[in-house]
Amino acid sequence: MSTHSDVLLAGAFAAFTVDLLVYPLDTLKTRFQSPEYKKIYYDASKDTVNRRLLFRGLYQGVGSVILNTIPSSGAFFTTYEAIKSTLTKANPIFNGSALVPQPFIHSAASATAELVSCFILTPAEVLKQNAQMIRRPAEASKSKASTAFQPSVTLQALKQFKRPSQLWRGYTALAARNLPFTAMQFPMFEHLKESIKHYRQKSGTFTGGLTETALITAVSAGAAGSIAAVITTPVDVVKTWIMLSAADESSEAAAKEKVEKAQKQGQSLDKLANKKGVTKKSGLTVAREVMREGGVKGLFRGGALRSAWTALGSGFYLGVYETGRVWLGDQHQSQEDAH
Known part of the structure; x- marks a missing residue:
């Protein structure tokens, strides 16, 4: 039987492990989706991608x-398991079947957990994506010191923010991406996991061992995560644009001051409004900008890469989490039996 601390530890360890594994793919996805992609990484005259620049500093940020994913992941799984257990127990039974289908309970539990997790994760996500876009000198990438954990890039990104509140810019966009993602992924994941277990039990090949548990969980989570990732890519692109502009946003007073100054200097207000950071933009406005620049294809930029790293990350993440939770539960049970 797993305790709350088991769930917290398993979730934190899974998050730490997966972050190290898939972070380079996440950096590439951010750069592909960035509004600056064509200016920085794409050479239109040669119709080629500057691979050396694109692949430099993949662990930036x-x-x-x-530091932030560990508590946010622990909070997610603690909330998810608690809500799922509570709703399952409170679900009334009629004629031998539950009133509310289990997939709806999984969706509700994951959505609630995601809102909690996103609030903790947003500042790190904003810092991360801004750090991923910082162009470091080529000499820095050749130094003997590892670039993976150098604080300079993260601090450089942090200095771009004038107010702490800017670090939470993008919470709505992050939640708007993660809520449908988890609401789709977790019911599919739970269904696939139980279906595979049931199939193996019927065929007499199910052992219930840790390795088998990890593999079943990883395959189920990877497949579910990959499908959900493709569907939610447009929201992810909008989220990336919003978070990359967070450091340049002006407060209402500052924006008003810029407008008044522009009017005195005879500048076009239309031109001023298009400048990055004059005012906060809604997700719908950003989505329209993405559409104007790249059409529908622009909304799905980085979708294949996101699907691939989500399949790898989700499979490994939930596989490590489930295995860790079961192992810790078995350890507690063994100690209780010994006493």
Whole structure:
């Protein structure tokens, strides 16, 4: 039987492990989705991608994410397991079947957990994506010191923010991406996991061992995560644009001051409004900008890469989590039996 501390520890360890594993793919996805992609990484005259620049500093900003992902993941799984257990127990039974289908309970539990997790994770996500876009000198990438954990890039990104509140810019966009993602992923994941277990039990090949548990969980989570990732890619692109502009946003007073100054200097207000950071933009406005620049294809930029790293990350993440939770539960049970 797993305790709350088991769930917390398993979730934190899974998050730490997966962040190190898939972070380079996440950096590439951010750069592909960035509004600056064509200016920085794409050479239109040669119709080629500057691969050396694109693949440089793939671990930039990883430190802030690891520090923040551990508590956010622990909070997610603690909330998810608690809500799922509570709703399952409260679900009335009629004629031998539950009134509310289990997938709805899984969706509700994961959505509630995601709102809690996103609030903790947003500052790290904003810092991370801004750090991933910082162009470091080529000499820095050749130094003997590892670039993975150097604090300079994260601090450089942090200095771009004038107010702490800017670090939470993108919470709505992050929640808007993660809520449908988890609401789709977890019911599919739970269904696939139980279906595979049931199939193996019927065929007499199910052992219930840790390795088998990890593999079944990883395959189920990877497949579910990959499908959900493709569907939610447009929201992810909008989230990336919003978070990358967070450091340049002006307060209402500052924006008003810029407008008044522009009017005195005879500048076009239309031109001023298009400048990055003059005012906060809604997700719908950003989505329209993405559409204007790249059409529908622009909304799915980085979708294949996101699907691949989500399949790998989700499979490994939930596989490590489930295995860790079961192992810790078995350890507690063994200690209780010994006494």
